[in-house]
Amino acid sequence: MVEDLMAQSNEDDLDEIFALYLSACDTGELTSRDDFLNQHPEHADQLRELMDAADLIGTFSMAGSASDESSQPWTGPITLPPNRSDNDEDPRLASTASQIDVQTDMADTIGIGSALSADALGEHSNVDPNLTLPMANRSQGDSGPSLPYDLGDYQLLKVLGVGGMGVVYLAKQRDLDRLVAVKMIRSGMLAGQDEVKRFYTEAKAAAKLKHPNIVAVHQFGRRAGHHFFSMQYVEGEDLQKVLAKGPLPSRRAAEIVRDVAQAIHHAHSRGVLHRDLKPGNVLIDPSGQVHVTDFGLAKHTDADSSVTGSGAAVGTPHYMAPEQALGHSDRVTHHSDIYSLGAILFATITSRPPIVGDTVMQTLLKVAHQPPPALRSVNPEADSDLEVIVAKCLEKQPKDRYKTAKNLADDLNRFLCGQTIHARSRSRARKVIDWFGQVPVVAAVTGRQTSGTPIGQRRFQNGILSATLVLPLLLLGGLVWQQRANNAMPTRIRIAGGLPGGLYNRVSEQLSKTLQSRTSVPCEVVPTNGTWDNRERLLAGKFELAPIQATAVNGETLRVVAPLFYEAVHVLIRDDSEIDSVEDLSGQRIAVGPHGSGSRRAAEMVLESLALSESVSPRVEMPWDTLQETNPEVSTEAAIICIGVGSDLVTRMLTEHHWHLLPLPDGVSIALQHPTLHAMTITADAYSGSSIPPAGVHTVGTTAFLVCRDSAPDPLIESTLHSLYEEPSIAGLIPARQAAEWQGLAFHRISRRYYDDLEAAAANSQ
Structure with a gap:
């Protein structure tokens, strides 16, 4: 039993080493066979037998093309020509058949499908692909058919290449007198049902596509028992051979992948997924135009045309998407092709795939679970925009990649045109x-x-x-x-002001002088358009403190430092006007404050309550100083100004420029509709020398607060409170004892403590 286990372990090791050899052949990393054997001396004899077995098959070469350097070798399964009896089988083939099967079994075990059979096996073998042709043209005693070979209307001239499933010939189509490429199943008439189905899947998928960057399929069918399809012949070389010479410049790499992405988007729009995009499947003709080929693993999205199971890893390991590497072929979408396009772009700039493992299995695991390296970590000279584009393509989650191949092509085109790309690099947190x-x-x-x-x-x-x-x-x-960061005073204190002539400017100026004297920190007052302008700039970090009307004090980041004063809605009417009541405002042009001001917001709330829409009573925006002019072309007969009681602006209008106040008799009703407003009365002593009656003028008003951000440092708020309330205090300010009675306000933590201490001191004094 122990000996059996040791033998089994030895066979497993041999299989894994031989798979590593095939992978090295695939990537071109193999220097020589002897060097590889020297790395594994304990298995050297068995490995040499497997390698020699493949070489032995090479003796069955074609008489007419034995010296043709364009013929590609093959170490895949042996296909005997038809009409040959079992007795004619070469004994050398029979003796090595089981050894050769090890190679194909390894490919199936790993689950790579055409990736190993086409790349690792197909490019390093010794069987003449022309053995797939029928016996008709063989002369007596020849070991293989001769070229040229007639296949209906096509005359096969030479072998262009060999893949895991097919052989591609250069052929002349007689009727149209043109050169074409003809692909045939490598196993000839002995091809199995699945092999034929997959062969025609490729033909039909490519035949659906008409695009200048996709190799066009002309015809497919069966001749003399052989399945074939003819397609456009593209001279030049594939991208894999180009990259073997070194990486490409960033712009050329972007051009190539852009054109490939456009072609793949065309395929996707017609329900075809490629599933095996790699540099070897991108042909570049002498003019530099790219052509996408080899739809051998294509899948139709409108029907299950795939011949692979959901547990097989379909594609080429270095360029397949993570969902493919995990064997989830049933989850493959157009996002999988987009991943492969990003891997190709990475390879064109660095001359290597994004993820490389020591073995095929290790490569699959890395593709599935490890993030690829940043593009510029491999090639520091790569453009940063291309690094972002590649990273978006190579996201592990399909939903995080480009939504379509066209989006990728468009971003590459923006890069080439010097425009801003749409892709964004991952956030630092991500x-x-x-x-x-x-x-x-x-x-x-x-x-x-x-x-x-x-x-x-x-x-x-x-x-x-x-x-x-x-x-x-x-x-x-x-x-x-x-704690120290919270207690650090700013090096400069910026305080928002307001409109010219308003109390915001006056209070902010007085606070600035007192605060600078107390803290020795430079203070600056910046004029603004009022409440909403102050709010936005405070949130943006341009101010440390700002007076703001109650209607704008909301949000999670704003905190109240102190209530400042009450603001009243002043409905002003020219003395020579015929407006005697609020009903007479209907149809009148009414001057209101500018956008971004709290006065404008309060005026709109009042007019809304009075059912005076803008279509009924048009709003007029003008500087408040204009209201003091007598020119009727630039003035209006009514104005609504929400400002602190006793303001210089309203005082001048009432005493010098022939305006009077119009009462709002139903202030309670207005306040019920707009909770930030409350009923109030403007008394005669507020504007001495005016015509306000002794009982005052009924109106509505609101409150102005000094506001900061939640992150405002504690020493700043503490110094501000002392500057507001300690002698000499600011005239017209709501007293501190009254401010302490306010409930439900989002006070700054230092303000809340300050007012709590005031209430506690008052309670103790009683």
């Missing part, structure tokens, strides 16, 4: 999360699979484990630092 996700202990806790943890994450984990002992000290230090 990068940090992804980086932490690869830390082994984090991956274990979150259930995330990893393969080959990067050394940076391993070192981080070791550091975290070591830092666990000092974590409490780190937390304590962080709290101390945070």
